[in-house]
Amino acid sequence: MNKFNVIPILADILSDSVKEKVTRIILAVFRNLIEKPDDQQVAKEHCIAMVQCKKNYELLRILIHLLETSKDPLVLSVASFDIGEYVRHYPRGKHIIEQLGGKQLVMQLLAHEDPNVRYEALLAVQKLMVHNWEYLGRQLEKEQSTDKTTTKGNTTVAGKA
Numbered sequence: 001m002n003k004f005n006v007i008p009i010l011a012d013i014l015s016d017s018v019k020e021k022v023t024r025i026i027l028a029v030f031r032n033l034i035e036k037p038d039d040q041q042v043a044k045e046h047c048i049a050m051v052q053c054k055k056n057y058e059l060l061r062i063l064i065h066l067l068e069t070s071k072d073p074l075v076l077s078v079a080s081f082d083i084g085e086y087v088r089h090y091p092r093g094k095h096i097i098e099q100l101g102g103k104q105l106v107m108q109l110l111a112h113e114d115p116n117v118r119y120e121a122l123l124a125v126q127k128l129m130v131h132n133w134e135y136l137g138r139q140l141e142k143e144q145s146t147d148k149t150t151t152k153g154n155t156t157v158a159g160k161a
Contacts, residue, residue, distance in 0.1 A: 084124030
């Protein structure tokens with residue numbers, strides 16, 4: 001699907017469309033591209049392609065604009081979460097978010113009065129700061145398996161004594 005660049009083409013049509021029917025059909029296609037594939041990697045690629053449409057990261061710019069202008073805690077929480085997820089799933093995402101000024105805005109939300117906004121901002125900042133998610137996941141699994149082995153080893157030694 002990506003080799004034909006269908007997603008950016010549909011995104012361009014969607015942004016220029018004035019007909020409700022065209023909008024509904026394209027959004028349904030996008031939804032199916034995300035929800036229907038059995039392979040998680042394919043769905044992830046489709047999501048990234050949708051965000052990186054030809055309009056120079058227009059959707060990311062909209063999210064960052066929402067962080068700048070919105071006062072609604074729900075909007076701020078969701079925008080922070082979305083930025084964090086983008087960074088987590090797209091390797092160059094941190095660099096792009098920093099270039100667009102999103103990192104500073106998310107960090108400012110750490111001092112927001114609403115606890116949900118602070119929580120989502122904290123998670124997004126964590127995702128912005130972590131360098132390699134796969135490495136972090138392997139380290140966590142390694143620590144957990146080491147802890148289980150140590151615990152089992154102590155139990156076995158105590159049983160022999």
